[in-house]
Amino acid sequence: MTSEPAPREEPYDVVLLIEKALTPADAAQVRSLHVELDDDPTIEVIYHVLLPMADAAAAVEASLGVIGGADLIAPPITPSPDEIDALREEYREQADRELAATREEMLATGAHLGSAVVVTEAPVDALIAKVKEVDGRESIILTRPHLVAEFFHVDWTSRARRKLGVPVLHLLEHETA
Numbered sequence: 001m002t003s004e005p006a007p008r009e010e011p012y013d014v015v016l017l018i019e020k021a022l023t024p025a026d027a028a029q030v031r032s033l034h035v036e037l038d039d040d041p042t043i044e045v046i047y048h049v050l051l052p053m054a055d056a057a058a059a060v061e062a063s064l065g066v067i068g069g070a071d072l073i074a075p076p077i078t079p080s081p082d083e084i085d086a087l088r089e090e091y092r093e094q095a096d097r098e099l100a101a102t103r104e105e106m107l108a109t110g111a112h113l114g115s116a117v118v119v120t121e122a123p124v125d126a127l128i129a130k131v132k133e134v135d136g137r138e139s140i141i142l143t144r145p146h147l148v149a150e151f152f153h154v155d156w157t158s159r160a161r162r163k164l165g166v167p168v169l170h171l172l173e174h175e176t177a
Contacts, residue, residue, distance in 0.1 A: 014139070016139070027105035029171060052120075099117070124160050142171045
């Protein structure tokens with residue numbers, strides 16, 4: 001008599017919001033959080049990765065604010081819409097490369113990926129929408145340290161905790177040489 005494997009229950013969806021490509025250490029850290037679930041044949045952990053794309057117009061505006069000031073004799077040259085579009089395309093290509101690298105790192109750990117997308121809307125809003133869409137059981141936010149934002153509780157994690165009804169874990173990315 002052969003025993004049939006236990007049927008899988010609903011997937012255990014985890015939504016992962018990242019600031020940049022995951023390193024092998026970051027991917028391993030994320031996977032290590034669900035090792036005990038991997039041992040249960042009725043549970044399948046599925047990761048959904050969100051990577052926000054930098055906003056080209058905001059980057060240009062911020063850089064002009066840094067170089068512009070009372071010490072300038074002539075006003076700074078404002079980039080044309082075509083230049084902003086070119087910068088936006090460059091940011092999109094960079095985000096696509098980082099997402100592909102993250103996908104590879106997660107798959108190398110044996111993770112099951114449900115989706116991996118570059119998002120252009122507000123990161124916390126995208127996280128909330130994805131958690132609702134997939135009926136996420138938890139969310140993980142992986143960023144570099146943002147001491148001022150964290151102190152004033154305006155960082156992604158604090159904002160997500162106020163709006164989500166699932167556990168939100170904030171991990172700090174591993175430093176790369």
